[in-house]
Amino acid sequence: VTKLLSPPARLEGGGFEIRDIMSxxxxxxxxxxxxxxxxxxxxxxxxxFPGAPMHCHRGFCELPYCKELSGGNSxxxxxxxxxDHTGASCKMSSGDFELGTVACGIEHEGRSHPQWEGYMHFFxxxxxxxxxxxxxxxxxxxxxSASMPVVRLADKVTCKVLVGSVRxxxxxxxxxxxxxxxxxxxxxPGGAVEYEVPEELKTKFIYVYRGSGxxxxxxxxxxxxxxxxxxxxxxxxxxxxxxxxxxxxIAGRPIGEPxxxxxxxxxxxxxxxxxCFRDYQAGRLCRQPCTRVTY
Numbered sequence: 690v691t692k693l694l695s696p697p698a699r700l701e702g703g704g705f706e707i708r709d710i711m712s713x714x715x716x717x718x719x720x721x722x723x724x725x726x727x728x729x730x731x732x733x734x735x736x737x738f739p740g741a742p743m744h745c746h747r748g749f750c751e752l753p754y755c756k757e758l759s760g761g762n763s764x765x766x767x768x769x770x771x772x773d774h775t776g777a778s779c780k781m782s783s784g785d786f787e788l789g790t791v792a793c794g795i796e797h798e799g800r801s802h803p804q805w806e807g808y809m810h811f812f813x814x815x816x817x818x819x820x821x822x823x824x825x826x827x828x829x830x831x832x833x834s835a836s837m838p839v840v841r842l843a844d845k846v847t848c849k850v851l852v853g854s855v856r857x858x859x860x861x862x863x864x865x866x867x868x869x870x871x872x873x874x875x876x877x878p879g880g881a882v883e884y885e886v887p888e889e890l891k892t893k894f895i896y897v898y899r900g901s902g903x904x905x906x907x908x909x910x911x912x913x914x915x916x917x918x919x920x921x922x923x924x925x926x927x928x929x930x931x932x933x934x935x936x937x938x939i940a941g942r943p944i945g946e947p948x949x950x951x952x953x954x955x956x957x958x959x960x961x962x963x964x965c966f967r968d969y970q971a972g973r974l975c976r977q978p979c980t981r982v983t984y
Contacts, residue, residue: 690909692918701726702799703739707813710896710916716948718918720892721867721941723749723815723948723955727898729914730757730810733801738809740800743774745974746791747965748823748955750864752814752871753789753799754851754937755781756898761807769811773797773829774975779983784834786851788862792818792825794965794974810898812937814871819944820957822866826977830862836984837861845880845929849873855884861984869941876902876929884925890940893919895927899935903928911936 696708710725758767763783771787772778774796781787789795801809818825832851838858840848850860853870870890874882886893894916895904901912904919906926911917919925925938947957954965968974 690905690911690917691920693909693911694916694918695914696727696916702741705739708914711894714918716950718892719894720943720945720948721817721869722892722894722939723817723950724813725815725894725896725939726813727896728809728811728813730808732760733806733809735806736803737806738801741798743796743798744953745794745796745969746953747794747968747974749791749818750816750867751787751789751791752816752852753781753787754812754814754871754873755783755785756812756873757808757810758783759808762805763807766802766805767807768805769799769801771797771799773979775979777979777981779829779831779981781831782834784849786832786834786837786862787829788852788864789829790818790825790827790866792823792827793977794968795827795979796975814939815955816864816867816869816941817944817948817955818866820946823956827979829979829981830984831981832860832862832984842882842884843880845877846882847875848882848884849875867941867944869939872938874927874934874936874938876927876934878929878931878933880929880933882925882927886923886925886940888923889942891921892943893921893925893938893940895919895925895936895938897934897936900932901930902934902936903930
């Protein structure tokens with residue numbers, strides 16, 4: 690562990706509160722990752738969650754993870770509806786995951802059912818694209834929770850594979866343009882993780898969303914709501930506390946290109962950002978058809 694950070698809270702989307710997990714870290718430190726947000730677990734009353742109204746993007750991949758939708762009337766209305774500018778839509782329920790390569794440009798929105806109430810816990814991660822792929826056609830992969838493998842690494846440890854592979858078990862969701870892993874670890878009290886990270890994935894972070902654990906060797910205690918920045922070494926070591934621990938792990942191969950971000954656009958130069966705004970204003974942003982695959 691090279692650094693521990695406590696993410697600040699702020700408003701996002703239509704006005705809901707998030708934790709800005711990688712706030713304060715520069716793009717060189719997070720490359721290929723751009724942002725990572727948590728919508729902390731909270732009971733949402735009927736009509737309380739405003740969602741994210743229609744908005745545009747260009748130049749990266751977005752990876753929303755519906756960690757939990759439960760309680761209340763979730764059995765009937767517990768889903769998050771995502772719809773893009775073509776009218777295509779998908780429903781995300783508890784444990785579901787999406788990888789959207791927005792590339793040359795999309796517009797989309799995300800909302801819960803107006804009658805829904807219950808617990809919501811959500812994450813959003815952005816992964817940059819190389820300059821050569823920022824104008825590729827957009828494409829989306831939607832994976833149900835059941836389609837992604839859950840690997841038992843030890844007696845008290847499981848790992849849900851969102852992107853990548855662990856011990857020969859591979860997620861159906863692919864990120865071929867930028868090698869990354871995205872894993873969800875759950876450790877019971879006394880459980881311990883020892884995992885060899887692929888050597889090429891130099892940029893690595895852990896975010897603890899439940900309980901606490903000792904990270905690294907010697908162990909450094911990391912509590913819920915904390916980001917741990919990890920050194921480029923290959924081994925991930927985490928020992929759960931008496932509470933147990935749940936944490937997300939991301940690792941990626943740096944792209945090593947300039948990053949210029951302005952709101953929903955991520956490009957390589959300021960001139961390209963200006964072009965994004967001009968394209969949006971002229972109705973040219975969403976000029977490529979969007980493909981969607983469901984697992």
